[in-house]
Amino acid sequence: DAKTTQPPSMDCAEGRAANLPCNHSTISGNEYVYWYRQIHSQGPQYIIHGLKNNETNEMASLIITEDRKSSTLILPHATLRDTAVYYCIVKTAGNEKLTFGTGTRLTIIP
């Protein structure tokens, strides 16, 4: 699976949109981009995933660049409960394993 690069930490003001970037320049055509988050002392929570089209659900939006070498997770109206470590993971279709990197520690500021 392709390696991902994320900033180690970010701050965002409460109520604003949080935009979390992820680089995956070596991604292959059959690899999906998955986003999970882990709130302190809890198991990771699935957020969203996509292949090449932008995706939106009740939690977030995922914007994938046309060349698929990077993506951005958008939390449209961040709340204090969104403070967590966010993991961007590239996973090959048919390969069930997830490899967690160090993620981005997002802190929502009141």
Added chain:
Amino acid sequence: GAVVSQHPSRVICKSGTSVKIECRSLDFQATTMFWYRQFPKQSLMLMATSNEGSKATYEQGVEKDKFLINHASLTLSTLTVTSAHPEDSSFYICSATGLKETQYFGPGTRLLVL
């Protein structure tokens, strides 16, 4: 939907004893379950992958005789830490996949070995 539970949520045991952790998929049948370990301020590390009715596949460096995994049904997998020692103290997390390959994680079990 896609809820995974773990029991217990935390456990304290004496060195040399064994501890069993249960992982259940509550509202879906899990074709595959995974066990991870997370040390403080580190990321999750995959320990093993298990499929119902077959032997688990362990990641390199994980002792299969120390971390016994049983996946007896499509909704239950257990991890037994045998002869636990203080260095086994960690946060153990399971996950499960259904038909759509997305992994859903349990809340984790914090193990402290004294």
